Amino acid sequence: MAESELAVHNLSVARGGRPVLRDVSINVPRGEITALLGANGAGKSTLVLTIAGVLPALRGSVSCEGVQLLGQPPDAVRRHGVALVLEGHPVLTGLSVRDNLAAAAMMHARRDAEREIEAALEIFPELRNRLSTAAQNLSGGQKQMVVIAQGMIARPRYLLIDELSFGLAPSIVSRLAETIQVIAQRGIGILLIEQFTTLALALAKTALVLERGELVFSGSCEELRNNPEILHGAYLATGKKLAGSEMAQEL
Numbered sequence: 186m187a188e189s190e191l192a193v194h195n196l197s198v199a200r201g202g203r204p205v206l207r208d209v210s211i212n213v214p215r216g217e218i219t220a221l222l223g224a225n226g227a228g229k230s231t232l233v234l235t236i237a238g239v240l241p242a243l244r245g246s247v248s249c250e251g252v253q254l255l256g257q258p259p260d261a262v263r264r265h266g267v268a269l270v271l272e273g274h275p276v277l278t279g280l281s282v283r284d285n286l287a288a289a290a291m292m293h294a295r296r297d298a299e300r301e302i303e304a305a306l307e308i309f310p311e312l313r314n315r316l317s318t319a320a321q322n323l324s325g326g327q328k329q330m331v332v333i334a335q336g337m338i339a340r341p342r343y344l345l346i347d348e349l350s351f352g353l354a355p356s357i358v359s360r361l362a363e364t365i366q367v368i369a370q371r372g373i374g375i376l377l378i379e380q381f382t383t384l385a386l387a388l389a390k391t392a393l394v395l396e397r398g399e400l401v402f403s404g405s406c407e408e409l410r411n412n413p414e415i416l417h418g419a420y421l422a423t424g425k426k427l428a429g430s431e432m433a434q435e436l
């Protein structure tokens with residue numbers, strides 16, 4: 186196993202008594218973006234939730250630079266350097282932006298907490314003049330910034346992002362896309378779930394495709410672009426016409 190890697194090996198997960206992931210093995214290297222693609226219901230969220238310690242696995246392993254994470258609670262996984270950005274940019278709505286960031290920083294000693302909050306505000310300077318705004322009054326894009334900032338405050342070596350652009354305006358999506366590239370350049374490994382495959386493949390070096398709980402592709406984004414039938418197959422696999430036609434437009 187490589188030293189600088191988050192490695193998932195033969196992971197199987199069931200939800201509601203039904204198998205949802207079957208023998209999934211992936212690697213997320215530091216310092217680059219890895220795209221995790223697949224239709225609705227393919228198991229993308231289940232995979233990142235299991236890596237983050239939120240969902241239990243039936244079997245398999247998740248290790249971060251040699252440390253076994255599977256079976257550890259989400260807090261411990263975060264302390265080992267793996268942060269999760271949940272889908273739908275879920276901020277703590279009743280709290281101000283400052284308190285949302287402070288809540289994420291509670292894992293650190295006070296001095297470190299201040300420093301991490303400051304570092305997060307350097308990534309998202311737009312949040313500086315929103316610090317006393319109640320998070321529920323932010324735009325979707327601003328909420329996503331808060332949630333990514335919360336992830337960065339954990340000082341992660343790996344950041345799992347469940348749906349970067351979902352429900353956000355195109356201008357904010359390109360702003361966030363630039364930011365996650367900067368974050369990757371700092372040496373953080375990013376596992377990116379992103380509905381717009383064109384965007385995901387433009388940002389990522391490697392792509393992974395899940396189809397009904399199984400990994401059907403793992404390779405370079407270029408290889409995936411050159412073999413569009415892989416994605417077509419994966420997005421049509423659910424039998425949902427909408428997902429298939431969206432893909433056809435994007436490709």
Ligand SMILES: Nc1ncnc2c1ncn2[C@@H]1O[C@H](COP(=O)(O)OP(=O)(O)O)[C@@H](O)[C@H]1O
Pocket residue numbers: 200201205223224225226227228229230231232
């Ligand atoms: N809370 C849940 N309870 C039971 N089954 C679930 C739950 N959430 C998701 N599932 C099932 O797990 C499968 C994978 O879902 P999910 O990981 O959310 O897929 P994706 O993120 O790729 O859209 C789907 O078949 C879905 O119905």
Ligand SMILES: [Mg+2]
Pocket residue numbers: 229230231272347
């Ligand atoms: Mg999902």
